[in-house]
Amino acid sequence: MGGAVKGKRMPRAVRERQMMDAAVQTFGQRGYRAASMDEIAGLAGVSKPLVYLYLNSKEELFTACIRREAGALVAAVRAGVEPGAPADRQLWDGLRAFFTHAAEHPDGWAVLHNQARTHGEPFAAEVARMRAEIVSFVTYLIGAAAREADCDSELAEREVGGLAHALVGAAESLAGWGNETPGVTAKETAATLMNFAWAGLENLMNGRRWAPPSPRG
Amino acid sequence: MGGAVKGKRMPRAVRERQMMDAAVQTFGQRGYRAASMDEIAGLAGVSKPLVYLYLNSKEELFTACIRREAGALVAAVRAGVEPGAPADRQLWDGLRAFFTHAAEHPDGWAVLHNQARTHGEPFAAEVARMRAEIVSFVTYLIGAAAREADCDSELAEREVGGLAHALVGAAESLAGWGNETPGVTAKETAATLMNFAWAGLENLMNGRRWAPPSPRG
Amino acid sequence: MGGAVKGKRMPRAVRERQMMDAAVQTFGQRGYRAASMDEIAGLAGVSKPLVYLYLNSKEELFTACIRREAGALVAAVRAGVEPGAPADRQLWDGLRAFFTHAAEHPDGWAVLHNQARTHGEPFAAEVARMRAEIVSFVTYLIGAAAREADCDSELAEREVGGLAHALVGAAESLAGWGNETPGVTAKETAATLMNFAWAGLENLMNGRRWAPPSPRG
Amino acid sequence: MGGAVKGKRMPRAVRERQMMDAAVQTFGQRGYRAASMDEIAGLAGVSKPLVYLYLNSKEELFTACIRREAGALVAAVRAGVEPGAPADRQLWDGLRAFFTHAAEHPDGWAVLHNQARTHGEPFAAEVARMRAEIVSFVTYLIGAAAREADCDSELAEREVGGLAHALVGAAESLAGWGNETPGVTAKETAATLMNFAWAGLENLMNGRRWAPPSPRG
DNA sequence: AATGAATGAGCATTCATTCAT
DNA sequence: GATGAATGAATGCTCATTCAT
Numbered sequence: 001m002g003g004a005v006k007g008k009r010m011p012r013a014v015r016e017r018q019m020m021d022a023a024v025q026t027f028g029q030r031g032y033r034a035a036s037m038d039e040i041a042g043l044a045g046v047s048k049p050l051v052y053l054y055l056n057s058k059e060e061l062f063t064a065c066i067r068r069e070a071g072a073l074v075a076a077v078r079a080g081v082e083p084g085a086p087a088d089r090q091l092w093d094g095l096r097a098f099f100t101h102a103a104e105h106p107d108g109w110a111v112l113h114n115q116a117r118t119h120g121e122p123f124a125a126e127v128a129r130m131r132a133e134i135v136s137f138v139t140y141l142i143g144a145a146a147r148e149a150d151c152d153s154e155l156a157e158r159e160v161g162g163l164a165h166a167l168v169g170a171a172e173s174l175a176g177w178g179n180e181t182p183g184v185t186a187k188e189t190a191a192t193l194m195n196f197a198w199a200g201l202e203n204l205m206n207g208r209r210w211a212p213p214s215p216r217g
Numbered sequence: 218m219g220g221a222v223k224g225k226r227m228p229r230a231v232r233e234r235q236m237m238d239a240a241v242q243t244f245g246q247r248g249y250r251a252a253s254m255d256e257i258a259g260l261a262g263v264s265k266p267l268v269y270l271y272l273n274s275k276e277e278l279f280t281a282c283i284r285r286e287a288g289a290l291v292a293a294v295r296a297g298v299e300p301g302a303p304a305d306r307q308l309w310d311g312l313r314a315f316f317t318h319a320a321e322h323p324d325g326w327a328v329l330h331n332q333a334r335t336h337g338e339p340f341a342a343e344v345a346r347m348r349a350e351i352v353s354f355v356t357y358l359i360g361a362a363a364r365e366a367d368c369d370s371e372l373a374e375r376e377v378g379g380l381a382h383a384l385v386g387a388a389e390s391l392a393g394w395g396n397e398t399p400g401v402t403a404k405e406t407a408a409t410l411m412n413f414a415w416a417g418l419e420n421l422m423n424g425r426r427w428a429p430p431s432p433r434g
Numbered sequence: 435m436g437g438a439v440k441g442k443r444m445p446r447a448v449r450e451r452q453m454m455d456a457a458v459q460t461f462g463q464r465g466y467r468a469a470s471m472d473e474i475a476g477l478a479g480v481s482k483p484l485v486y487l488y489l490n491s492k493e494e495l496f497t498a499c500i501r502r503e504a505g506a507l508v509a510a511v512r513a514g515v516e517p518g519a520p521a522d523r524q525l526w527d528g529l530r531a532f533f534t535h536a537a538e539h540p541d542g543w544a545v546l547h548n549q550a551r552t553h554g555e556p557f558a559a560e561v562a563r564m565r566a567e568i569v570s571f572v573t574y575l576i577g578a579a580a581r582e583a584d585c586d587s588e589l590a591e592r593e594v595g596g597l598a599h600a601l602v603g604a605a606e607s608l609a610g611w612g613n614e615t616p617g618v619t620a621k622e623t624a625a626t627l628m629n630f631a632w633a634g635l636e637n638l639m640n641g642r643r644w645a646p647p648s649p650r651g
Numbered sequence: 652m653g654g655a656v657k658g659k660r661m662p663r664a665v666r667e668r669q670m671m672d673a674a675v676q677t678f679g680q681r682g683y684r685a686a687s688m689d690e691i692a693g694l695a696g697v698s699k700p701l702v703y704l705y706l707n708s709k710e711e712l713f714t715a716c717i718r719r720e721a722g723a724l725v726a727a728v729r730a731g732v733e734p735g736a737p738a739d740r741q742l743w744d745g746l747r748a749f750f751t752h753a754a755e756h757p758d759g760w761a762v763l764h765n766q767a768r769t770h771g772e773p774f775a776a777e778v779a780r781m782r783a784e785i786v787s788f789v790t791y792l793i794g795a796a797a798r799e800a801d802c803d804s805e806l807a808e809r810e811v812g813g814l815a816h817a818l819v820g821a822a823e824s825l826a827g828w829g830n831e832t833p834g835v836t837a838k839e840t841a842a843t844l845m846n847f848a849w850a851g852l853e854n855l856m857n858g859r860r861w862a863p864p865s866p867r868g
Numbered sequence: 869a870a871t872g873a874a875t876g877a878g879c880a881t882t883c884a885t886t887c888a889t
Numbered sequence: 890g891a892t893g894a895a896t897g898a899a900t901g902c903t904c905a906t907t908c909a910t
Contacts, residue, residue: 057885
């Protein structure tokens with residue numbers, strides 16, 4: 001990615017970006033604990049004390065990475081969605097934007113999905129916030145779709161939450177699958193999930209739901 | 218928690234189980250790197266050299282944990298499913314067994330889902346094997362369901378794979394959600410996912426699929 | 435070497451010999467510090483506590499090895515020499531016996547020559563005693579030779595000591611050389627040294643000595 | 652001993668020398684395995700991480716010590732010898748330089764003679780190279796002496812090798828003797844060996860050799 | 869006569885972090 | 890704005906040694 005030429009005397013903002021790029025890459029590939037400040041500094045083409053001067057500590061550096069990557073992901077999804085459009089269209093656009101961004105920033109995605117969630121509260125909370133934002137957006141879309149469809153049956157609040165979670169979870173899982181499986185495009189992945197999800201939602205909204213068999217009988 | 222009374226002089230098998238229990242708990246909560254052999258030994262009520270004597274190294278210990286937990290999970294799902302039953306019933310039973318097991322063994326689930334996948338090939342491969350087994354089971358169920366429904370449309374091979382992945386991914390994500398959200402039962406979670414998934418699958422199998430809008434128009 | 439069949443219940447003396455054999459081999463090949471009691475016990479086909487029961491500690495075990503091997507070496511040399519024979523003949527026989535024994539017991543020789551001398555007083559003293567015995571024997575032989583030769587010049591006490599040391603040192607060094615160089619027999623080695631040494635001694639005894647050049651001029 | 656004042660903030664080269672001095676001393680006195688990095692760092696007046704930062708590992712540190720001491724020894728011998736001088740003079744000067752250097756750097760000599768040879772290939776090879784260099788120099792000198800003496804008898808190739816080995820071995824052994832025996836000067840030691848060796852060589856070169864008695868008869 | 873079970877103490881190595889310049 | 894020099898505190902791992910049986 002475009003940088004880290006060892007030139008001296010850059011303005012702070014540029015240096016800081018180089019460091020965070022290096023950090024995201026290192027954290028994403030090695031994991032939080034296994035990534036060493038030495039490696040990050042080296043990759044950024046900078047001495048270790050400078051990293052500390054600008055970013056204070058490994059923990060803060062990691063938090064900054066999470067925040068930056070989370071922000072970028074949410075922004076990418078937002079940019080892909082047209083606010084006034086019909087709900088299904090919004091979901092479709094959002095999914096595409098999501099999968100595309102994850103595919104283009106695998107290390108960033110790894111930081112969010114694999115690393116941040118596995119290293120205790122300070123970090124998990126950060127990523128949970130982003131996730132909540134997306135889940136709530138999806139929840140809103142499901143509601144909107146229900147209203148648009150003028151559906152008769154009502155979906156319980158919690159059930160909608162569960163559905164949104166399932167959808168987001170499926171998306172996250174597929175993002176990893178797409179990143180690791182060569183030859184699968186973001187659009188394909190989005191289509192698969194959209195088919196899987198939307199049809200199900202439609203059914204639900206029309207009251208056709210799968211009945212659990214009478215208990216063990 | 219079941220065990221690790223500091224009593225001395227136990228037979229090897231018992232001690233070994235205590236150690237693995239402690240290890241799963243520690244790895245699940247702290248992560249592979251952050252978990253220290255000291256802490257594991259302490260939690261097991263044993264001195265560190267004994268852990269090494271029986272389990273050789275941190276890496277082997279972690280691998281042993283993954284294998285044990287993966288085996289237990291697969292066994293739980295298998296035990297919950299009745300082989301001859303209709304596909305939807307099998308899926309439902311399997312999901313319930315899965316969510317129940319994950320809820321009852323949160324640390325084990327964390328080891329598999331959060332830790333093993335983020336610490337390099339030796340471990341990721343181990344858990345990938347288990348996942349592949351489950352995905353292939355789900356893939357088979359989708360196919361069986363299609364045949365049972367005598368459906369006319371055919372689902373492309375890769376699409377089925379994608380669907381199975383999406384379903385398993387959604388399940389994994391929901392398992393985490395269920396473990397972290399108080400008051401949600403495994404049965405509820407399973408029902409949510411089943412509704413979400415099965416209806417969608419039915420639609421797909423009947424050729425009703427969501428059409429992506431004509432490109433950007 | 436003849437042993438360590440894992441059979442149970444041997445008389446103490448036999449077990450002890452097996453242990454010492456294993457210890458000599460391990461110490462000789464690995465060195466004192468790098469040899470582990472585990473390996474020694476394993477090689478002897480015995481459990482570790484038994485080694486401690488019979489030989490008390492690593493230090494004592496090592497000392498015992500040194501003593502046994504030193505004793506064996508001295509005995510071998512003694513057995514090769516005929517007390518009444520002329521001095522040169524005695525020296526020749528002694529050298530041959532020495533090189534032969536060192537070649538036949540390379541681990542024992544390594545213990546004495548390489549290991550015992552490099553691990554502090556308790557052990558170095560032990561081997562120094564043996565060395566002193568041999569040096570004094572050689573010193574005596576040189577004196578006897580002088581008397582036999584009815585030589586006119588007198589050799590200073592200290593000079594004889596130095597010569598004996600040099601001879602023994604050369605022998606020790608050649609023993610290592612012989613053990614590590616394939617195709618060199620003990621007899622050959624002995625002949626080389628004998629030629630080197632005896633002629634020189636003869637010269638010295640006859641007063642023909644090498645004169646250091648006038649100081650730097 | 653010369654240095655290691657605990658002053659802070661020295662240039663790297665200086666610190667590195669202090670560390671190597673401490674390492675040579677510690678390795679020489681305790682042996683490779685028994686020497687602890689803690690002790691070395693302490694003796695150098697430095698924290699352990701700094702030792703690792705500059706010298707990478709115990710193994711590399713030891714190797715560096717061997718190389719430095721071997722180089723110093725060879726250099727000392729070279730510096731003591733006058734290339735054009737007669738062979739006996741060269742041998743005499745070389746021996747004096749050798750004994751003097753060994754006496755002045757007992758720990759360095761111990762590292763080379765006692766430790767490096769007893770701790771496996773990586774190290775033994777290093778010192779073997781130096782030894783080979785010296786042996787080959789001595790071999791050359793013996794040949795030169797034979798030519799100078801215009802001697803009639805020919806010395807077999809292998810015999811010369813054996814003689815050189817014996818001479819070097821004797822020297823090594825005497826160096827240890829000199830270092831451990833108080834009151835013996837390097838010059839004295841050199842004279843003893845020179846007398847022992849040169850006269851013998853002269854005899855050999857003139858075809859006067861010691862005849863092994865007819866086999867056991 | 870012999871061993872399975874267990875540990876205290878130490879060791880090489882690494883890392884996040886800080887001064888002094 | 891930037892760095893070479895330096896360290897306290899862990900961490901994984903091993904080993905000589907001892908009980909209880």
